[in-house]
Amino acid sequence: YFRTMEKVLSGIRPTGYLHLGNYFGAVKNFLALQDNHECFFFVANLHALTTHPDPLSLSSSVKSVLAEYLACGLDPEKSTIYIQSDVPEISELYTLLNSLAYKGELEKCTSFKEKIRKHEENINAGLLTYPVLMAADILIHRAHKVPVGKDQEQHLEMTRNFAVRFNHRYGVDFFPEPQAFNFSQQLVKVPGLDGSGKMGKSEAEGNALFLRESNESIINKIKKAKTAPSPTEPNSVKPIEIENLFMLMGLVSSKETIQYFEDKYNDCSIQYGPLKMQLAEDIVKFALPIKEKIVDLEKNTDLLGKIAKLGAEKARESANETIKGVKNLMGLKSIWL
Ligand code: ADP
Ligand code: TRP
Numbered sequence: 001y002f003r004t005m006e007k008v009l010s011g012i013r014p015t016g017y018l019h020l021g022n023y024f025g026a027v028k029n030f031l032a033l034q035d036n037h038e039c040f041f042f043v044a045n046l047h048a049l050t051t052h053p054d055p056l057s058l059s060s061s062v063k064s065v066l067a068e069y070l071a072c073g074l075d076p077e078k079s080t081i082y083i084q085s086d087v088p089e090i091s092e093l094y095t096l097l098n099s100l101a102y103k104g105e106l107e108k109c110t111s112f113k114e115k116i117r118k119h120e121e122n123i124n125a126g127l128l129t130y131p132v133l134m135a136a137d138i139l140i141h142r143a144h145k146v147p148v149g150k151d152q153e154q155h156l157e158m159t160r161n162f163a164v165r166f167n168h169r170y171g172v173d174f175f176p177e178p179q180a181f182n183f184s185q186q187l188v189k190v191p192g193l194d195g196s197g198k199m200g201k202s203e204a205e206g207n208a209l210f211l212r213e214s215n216e217s218i219i220n221k222i223k224k225a226k227t228a229p230s231p232t233e234p235n236s237v238k239p240i241e242i243e244n245l246f247m248l249m250g251l252v253s254s255k256e257t258i259q260y261f262e263d264k265y266n267d268c269s270i271q272y273g274p275l276k277m278q279l280a281e282d283i284v285k286f287a288l289p290i291k292e293k294i295v296d297l298e299k300n301t302d303l304l305g306k307i308a309k310l311g312a313e314k315a316r317e318s319a320n321e322t323i324k325g326v327k328n329l330m331g332l333k334s335i336w337l
Contacts (some may be wrong), residue, residue: 014061021199025149071293082311089319195226
């Protein structure tokens with residue numbers, strides 16, 4: 001009966017510590033899906049190569065993301081948890097899919113345009129074909145649902161295009177069309193603390209709140225978060241900086257707390273100091289148990305190793321089935337072996 005269950009897959013790049021954006025945009029949904037889906041969650045270390053990380057920091061980030069996954073509640077008994085580079089079938093499928101992707105569509109991809117704008121000195125082929133590798137990640141297990149944040153919508157659309165193109169070219173219904181997924185119906189974008197854009201690992205210092213951040217540092221960053229002048233008219237529209245603070249409250253604070261500050265905003269009696277203190281307190285409360293688990297897990301290298309090994313074995317089994325099917329369909333079945 002396992003085979004008929006819908007498959008779920010997602011990954012995060014090991015480019016730094018996980019932050020609240022990663023948690024609420026992605027990991028929270030992973031947790032909710034574990035119990036009634038066949039799930040695959042991985043650490044996307046091949047994807048991290050496009051920015052040329054130094055080898056030591058890359059491998060240490062892989063360990064920290066794995067520990068963070070587990071600390072958040074990903075369960076190796078329920079889900080297949082693995083490191084991308086431990087499953088060579090993914091790279092094989094990437095090669096096979098590359099000829100199905102056109103230069104024009106890859107160049108039009110927003111994340112590509114963004115990255116070449118920011119890193120003119122490093123426009124490599126890996127950046128251009130990033131969406132093909134991501135499609136290989138997803139299609140290798142023929143996944144249906146992909147829990148990700150809003151910024152990944154376009155990559156999912158490209159994955160569907162490649163899947164449909166493959167099915168069409170080889171005249172079969174081999175790959176399902178995977179959909180971006182969030183339980184709240186809408187994909188989430190957690191704002192950063194600098195008043196604009198999303199919370200991200202590689203944004204400016206102070207923009208992101210990390211799961212493992214010390215209480216002190218959480219409080220300091222929230223204190224420094226951008227605000228705007230207080231409202232002077234009742235029920236005015238919130239400026240983006242204030243909207244962002246309320247949005248963060250929406251993730252970690254109780255309904256009553258949020259209502260209390262909404263009312264104060266609406267009758268113009270709000271003070272941003274107390275609002276920030278409350279927000280900081282609720283974030284600290286949320287992050288504390290996860291942080292404690294991260295610290296414990298990172299010390300337990302043996303356990304992390306065992307989990308990665310088991311995950312790679314399970315993932316390769318599933319990946320192999322797909323690769324066999326793909327090679328047969330493409331005329332790559334070996335006549336000699
Ligand atoms: P980052 O953008 O910090 O480098 P990744 O690109 O590795 O993080 O993203 C990993 C997952 O976390 C993806 O599913 C992405 O959509 C999600 N994510 C990252 N930042 C946010 C955010 N600010 N809001 C919502 N989801 C996010
Ligand atoms: N591209 C995603 C990001 O930057 C990470 C990722 C790589 C991913 N492969 C994936 C997400 C497959 C979901 C499914 O956040």
